[in-house]
Amino acid sequence: MNSDRKIEYVRITSKILEEEGIEAVTIRKVAARAGCTSAVLYRHFENKGHLTMLACIRFLEPYIYALMKNSERKDISLIQRDLLNWKCFIGEAFRNRPYYEFMFFGNQREELEECAYEYYQMFPDIQKSFDAFTASIAFSSDLHERAVFYLRSAVHTGMLTSENAMLLGRLSVAVFKGSFMEYAGIAMTETEIRMASEECYQLIYSLYKQYVEPGTKLEIDE
DSSP, rough: OHHHHHHHHHHHHHHHHHOGGGGGHHHHHHHHHHTSHHHHHHHHOOOOHHHHHHHHGGHHHHHHHHHHHHOOOSSSSSHHHHHHHHHHHHHHHHHTHHHHHHHHHSGGGGGGHHHHHHHHHHSSSHTTOOHHHHHHTTOOHHHHHHEEEEEEEHHHHHSSSSSHHHHHHHHHHHHHHHHTTTTOOOOOHHHHHHHHHHHHHHHHHHHHHHHSOOOOOOOOHH
């Protein structure tokens, strides 16, 4: 099976997502743009959902690169890093709502983890840059698992208790999901997207203020 051709099909699908939206993706349309038959695509992908999930993962890349950049910062604490990661994730999710909704809340969300492994095998140059922290996030489809992973290191440094980390992780994800899904299917301007993202982030920030140990600095100089 030609891996270069498979990569081309994923790239074509990502372009359709950008140009026409997630509802416009069909096996027939991708095949037509690739100059092959639908049967050829089914040799590479289980179904349209499999292909769409792989194509959507490209829209995670700005967030993944931000994770790596934030991990290298020495001027912020682990809690501040976690908040910065949340801020980036929220911003990217609201800017790319249909794709993030499909990946994290759609009917095939449980396939995200397996598809992420497959995607980074197809594009290994990206994966080569991963540290252990980034890899743990990139290959997880569970938002609560991601949130708790963010906080685990902060627990070890005494910035919050293990119990509070679990609560904070659950509540942060609940706030994000509630804010994010409130706008499902609604067209938004750039200004509205920024405002909704900031409101969601401020709600999560307020949770951190309640659950971290007193005196823990949360403000970030970006």
